[in-house]
Amino acid sequence: MKTKAVWYPPQQAPDPELAVFTTEFAEDTDRTGKTLNKRYRLIRRIGAGATASVYEARHEKTGARLAVKVLRRDLYEPLRDFFGQEGRIAARHNCPHLIQAIDLGEVRGATYTVFNFAEGKPLRHLAGNSGPVSSTPLPWQRLCRIILQVLEALAVLHKSGIVHRDLHSSNILVDESRDDFTVVIDVGFAAVMPGRRITQAPEPTRTIYGMHSYVAPETLAGCPPDPRMDLYSVGVLMFELLTGLEMIDYGRSFGKLAVPPLRVLAPGYDIPEAVDAIVLRALSDVSVRFASAEEIATAIRAALAEVEADAEAATRRRVLRPAAVIGAGGAIIGGLLVGGLLLATQPSTATLAAMNGEPPRRDLEVHPPASGPAQPQPQPAVHQPPAQEPELPPAPPEGAPAAPPPTPAPREAAATTSSSTSPTMTSVNSQVVGQQARQRVQVTAEQRLIRKARRSILECNPDGALAKAAVVIKRLADGSVEAKFNGRSVQGTFGRCVADYAKTAALGPDGELKFLL
Numbered sequence: 012m013k014t015k016a017v018w019y020p021p022q023q024a025p026d027p028e029l030a031v032f033t034t035e036f037a038e039d040t041d042r043t044g045k046t047l048n049k050r051y052r053l054i055r056r057i058g059a060g061a062t063a064s065v066y067e068a069r070h071e072k073t074g075a076r077l078a079v080k081v082l083r084r085d086l087y088e089p090l091r092d093f094f095g096q097e098g099r100i101a102a103r104h105n106c107p108h109l110i111q112a113i114d115l116g117e118v119r120g121a122t123y124t125v126f127n128f129a130e131g132k133p134l135r136h137l138a139g140n141s142g143p144v145s146s147t148p149l150p151w152q153r154l155c156r157i158i159l160q161v162l163e164a165l166a167v168l169h170k171s172g173i174v175h176r177d178l179h180s181s182n183i184l185v186d187e188s189r190d191d192f193t194v195v196i197d198v199g200f201a202a203v204m205p206g207r208r209i210t211q212a213p214e215p216t217r218t219i220y221g222m223h224s225y226v227a228p229e230t231l232a233g234c235p236p237d238p239r240m241d242l243y244s245v246g247v248l249m250f251e252l253l254t255g256l257e258m259i260d261y262g263r264s265f266g267k268l269a270v271p272p273l274r275v276l277a278p279g280y281d282i283p284e285a286v287d288a289i290v291l292r293a294l295s296d297v298s299v300r301f302a303s304a305e306e307i308a309t310a311i312r313a314a315l316a317e318v319e320a321d322a323e324a325a326t327r328r329r330v331l332r333p334a335a336v337i338g339a340g341g342a343i344i345g346g347l348l349v350g351g352l353l354l355a356t357q358p359s360t361a362t363l364a365a366m367n368g369e370p371p372r373r374d375l376e377v378h379p380p381a382s383g384p385a386q387p388q389p390q391p392a393v394h395q396p397p398a399q400e401p402e403l404p405p406a407p408p409e410g411a412p413a414a415p416p417p418t419p420a421p422r423e424a425a426a427t428t429s430s431s432t433s434p435t436m437t438s439v440n441s442q443v444v445g446q447q448a449r450q451r452v453q454v455t456a457e458q459r460l461i462r463k464a465r466r467s468i469l470e471c472n473p474d475g476a477l478a479k480a481a482v483v484i485k486r487l488a489d490g491s492v493e494a495k496f497n498g499r500s501v502q503g504t505f506g507r508c509v510a511d512y513a514k515t516a517a518l519g520p521d522g523e524l525k526f527l528l
């Protein structure tokens with residue numbers, strides 16, 4: 012089964028009475044230097060928000076490093092109990108990736124919660140980004156490893172009937188000195204699902220908390236808390252950190268939004284289609300979204316394993332070839348060279364399909380990273396979600412021929428909105444992924460060359476017309492390398508830049524690469 016990156020537009024319109032409030036708040040009293048209940052010495056304030064101030068603190072007796080969150084005294088009275096539940100939620104689990112509360116108290120009318128101190132910096136600051144949104148994409152493998160830890164924390168919350176509701180890139184702390192150890196903080200907006208309530212505090216009704224673009228569409232439509240709402244936020248996190256672009260606020264863009272594949276928005280970052288498919292599915296209508304944190308985690312692990320299998324196979328080939336050559340003499344050298352050449356010049360099925368008259372890909376404008384962050388353009392809806400949960404097709408039997416590699420989806424087909432194109436869902440079946448891994452091994456050498464060529468060409472900043480060109484790169488009889496775009500040579504700055512890359516292209520004699528940019 013192919014892993015296709017498809018986005019299914021959310022079907023629920025935001026509640027028409029939805030009004031957006033940006034909370035204005037007065038400066039909260041800074042309690043730095045104070046000791047709460049003779050126990051917690053507040054060393055410095057590390058955060059001040061709408062509901063609380065957070066301090067780095069020391070336990071007077073044990074010297075333990077802690078974080079103490081003191082609710083604002085002027086907090087709207089009915090909300091005080093609600094936010095007070097954060098400590099109870101954060102104390103009832105044993106997950107290293109979820110912040111743990113160790114005490115609750117009150118001092119002169121101020122309610123406070125004591126947490127273990129989580130080292131690290133907010134996820135959005137990881138790649139040196141200091142703005143509200145990460146503007147430099149994180150390498151996908153690194154991000155996936157961080158997200159797996161976030162999903163572990165979510166799985167624990169969800170099993171206890173709790174929805175976090177405020178997952179965003181500031182509420183995830185990542186410790187680079189400990190191999191990106193990740194902790195999810197701030198369960199202050201969490202909702203406890205009916206039947207699992209742990210306090211009698213009334214849930215604020217008709218009020219939606221959270222960071223605009225991270226809030227799931229069905230939340231804005233007024234649906235009751237559901238773990239899948241957090242999975243939408245995971246999709247937004249991945250989208251923003253993989254592309255360096257801000258996710259469009261669904262509440263303000265209902266009906267106008269389409270989420271294009273991430274590889275189109277962030278060319279040159281080698282985002283595999285499997286990861287693209289995961290993000291688009293997480294951002295899709297709730298009926299087709301992943302059902303649980305574990306389900307996304309399984310899909311992410313499969314994507315990581317697939318790439319690792321590719322890399323291992325490539326290493327094995329690199330190690331095996333010279334040994335065989337040395338052991339068997341000149342005749343085999345000739346054979347291997349021919350074999351290697353065949354491998355390098357054999358276009359993948361996808362390339363062949365595209366080059367053989369199938370409609371070229373008509374994705375969005377391609378924005379090379381060098382030209383600065385691009386904004387996703389409003390597009391027509393891509394697919395309607397199926398009426399019910401789509402069934403995953405059964406895995407092919409062991410030994411069955413591998414499915415053909417994904418063919419670039421023509422935009423025209425992708426833009427049809429109804430039953431004409433039945434949606435294909437991401438399969439998380441490991442057997443199928445295994446098939447894909449085996450099949451990809453056969454084309455890895457060529458894929459690697461194409462990847463490098465694409466990246467180098469995109470770094471030359473092709474203009475809009477060339478950004479989607481069919482490219483042919485060929486070593487000529489005189490040893491030089493020629494690059495043609497839609498059958499034509501290119502001139503000017505772009506042409507010179509491409510020519511510089513061509514001089515370095517690792518193509519054998521008569522070698523040729525064909526691909527869509």
Ligand SMILES: Nc1ncnc2c1ncn2[C@@H]1O[C@H](COP(=O)(O)OP(=O)(O)OP(=O)(O)O)[C@@H](O)[C@H]1O
Pocket residue numbers: 057058059060061062063064065078080110126127128129130133181182196197199
């Ligand atoms: N346990 C912790 N360990 C280390 N730092 C923490 C911890 N808890 C919170 N912080 C720091 O304090 C900041 C504010 O924390 P938190 O998000 O919980 O407060 P908040 O008042 O709910 O903030 P906001 O309104 O911005 O969501 C965090 O961004 C983080 O940098």
